[in-house]
Amino acid sequence: MATRAPFLNQRYGGYYHRDVPSPDEELTSVGPGTPCGEYLRRFWHPIIESEALTDLPKRVKVLGEELVVFRNGSGDVGVLELHCSHRGTSLEYGQIESTGIRCCYHGWLFGVDGAVLDTPGEPEDSTFKDRLCHGAYPVTEYKGLVFAYMGPPESQPDFPMYDIFNPAPGYCLSKPAREYWPCNWLQVKDNCMDPAHTAFLHTIEFGHGFTEAFKEFGQLDFMESPIGMIYVHTRRIGEHVWVRITDFIAPTIHQIAINTEEATAEHPPTLPWVIFWLVPADDTESFAFKLRFYPGDEPVVSGIGFAMDESRPYPERQRVPGDYEAQTSQRKIAVHGLEHLGDTDRGIIALRRMLRRNIRAVADGGSPMIVPKSVDGPVPTYASNTVVQVPVAATPEEDKRIMKETGRKVAQGMLDGVLPRSSSLS
Numbered sequence: 001m002a003t004r005a006p007f008l009n010q011r012y013g014g015y016y017h018r019d020v021p022s023p024d025e026e027l028t029s030v031g032p033g034t035p036c037g038e039y040l041r042r043f044w045h046p047i048i049e050s051e052a053l054t055d056l057p058k059r060v061k062v063l064g065e066e067l068v069v070f071r072n073g074s075g076d077v078g079v080l081e082l083h084c085s086h087r088g089t090s091l092e093y094g095q096i097e098s099t100g101i102r103c104c105y106h107g108w109l110f111g112v113d114g115a116v117l118d119t120p121g122e123p124e125d126s127t128f129k130d131r132l133c134h135g136a137y138p139v140t141e142y143k144g145l146v147f148a149y150m151g152p153p154e155s156q157p158d159f160p161m162y163d164i165f166n167p168a169p170g171y172c173l174s175k176p177a178r179e180y181w182p183c184n185w186l187q188v189k190d191n192c193m194d195p196a197h198t199a200f201l202h203t204i205e206f207g208h209g210f211t212e213a214f215k216e217f218g219q220l221d222f223m224e225s226p227i228g229m230i231y232v233h234t235r236r237i238g239e240h241v242w243v244r245i246t247d248f249i250a251p252t253i254h255q256i257a258i259n260t261e262e263a264t265a266e267h268p269p270t271l272p273w274v275i276f277w278l279v280p281a282d283d284t285e286s287f288a289f290k291l292r293f294y295p296g297d298e299p300v301v302s303g304i305g306f307a308m309d310e311s312r313p314y315p316e317r318q319r320v321p322g323d324y325e326a327q328t329s330q331r332k333i334a335v336h337g338l339e340h341l342g343d344t345d346r347g348i349i350a351l352r353r354m355l356r357r358n359i360r361a362v363a364d365g366g367s368p369m370i371v372p373k374s375v376d377g378p379v380p381t382y383a384s385n386t387v388v389q390v391p392v393a394a395t396p397e398e399d400k401r402i403m404k405e406t407g408r409k410v411a412q413g414m415l416d417g418v419l420p421r422s423s424s425l426s
């Protein structure tokens with residue numbers, strides 16, 4: 001584990017606090033052969049949108065590896081090592097054919113599975129191509145995204161089919177939206193178990209302070225789930241209690257429900273609002289792919305509605321910063337040895353602990369402990385809003401206790417499969 005900076009207890013003491021410990025590599029390094037990189041390589045990850053695969057190959061970087069992605073003339077998608085097996089020319093300049101991609105330099109042709117299909121300059125009787133394979137990864141295309149599995153072939157898991165992939169009749173999933181995050185993957189994932197930030201960061205534009213917003217913030221709970229973990233945020237609205245559950249789905253997925261609720265009547269758990277995968281390009285850059293759930297039949301491009309990029313003018317981003325500013329400015333790789341974690345960070349501590357356990361399980365030669373898989377049908381997920389009628393208790397302390405208990409009960413009901421979702425977004 002990385003070292004910690006000293007606990008500075010001296011005013012004007014910056015001089016004693018200049019050393020920057022190295023990042024926690026076990027949790028943040030994603031390249032081949034690193035513990036976290038090997039852990040992440042036991043799962044399917046989205047790497048590009050299906051629509052991006054036109055007549056030209058696409059160069060991508062995933063988990064520190066340079067790759068080329070293309071759709072051959074027969075419609076099959078290939079994810080191959082970027083550099084040609086012959087003498088290294090980038091296959092981003094390759095010519096797409098019906099069976100594969102042909103290197104522009106001397107015409108070697110590679111199939112989507114890495115078979116070397118042609119080596120035109122070699123003698124007629126050469127067996128070179130029959131003995132050699134080019135690096136390739138298995139692909140699944142689903143809901144407008146191309147997913148790749150980059151781990152050992154013998155450990156390839158089934159592609160997880162989440163319950164929300166086929167929401168209720170009358171609902172569909174948007175086309176994917178993509179975001180670029182110029183920072184390490186973990187700080188973007190930390191955020192998904194950090195509901196407290198919403199009471200400050202997301203109220204800045206309304207001029208609220210944390211204390212003010214936190215008064216109505218309600219109760220927070222964190223629980224493990226069969227697919228990762230959830231947070232349970234319980235708020236009192238008159239005679240009702242609103243329970244909002246957010247999923248962290250191992251290893252990099254985050255699924256949320258809408259964060260508004262009138263809570264005028266009881267209702268069962270809703271559908272989630274958006275699911276997103278975070279994919280590390282390398283240790284300091286990541287991509288998010290988001291699918292949104294909405295009423296209708298036709299997938300359209302999804303505007304998620306947050307400015308998760310640098311498109312706003314800098315002074316405006318300083319005045320009203322959002323998730324993007326908060327997370328990308330924690331340094332390229334947030335340094336855990338400089339943090340001072342408090343009570344609002346319970347979810348982050350639990351998340352990192354869970355990831356570390358899973359990373360070590362793989363490093364010790366085993367499998368990840370949490371792998372979302374279908375047993376008797378789709379994989380259940382839990383992100384939702386539920387409203388329950390609960391009379392206000394006699395004292396604020398008692399009410400807090402009841403809220404937390406109500407949240408736990410709803411969450412447990414979903415985890416046990418006895419409290420199914422309704423077919424509604426709100």
Ligand code: FES
Pocket residue numbers: 084085086087088089103104105106107108
């Ligand atoms: S470098 Fe690709 S065929 Fe020669």
Ligand SMILES: [Fe+2]
Pocket residue numbers: 197198202323
């Ligand atoms: Fe946020």
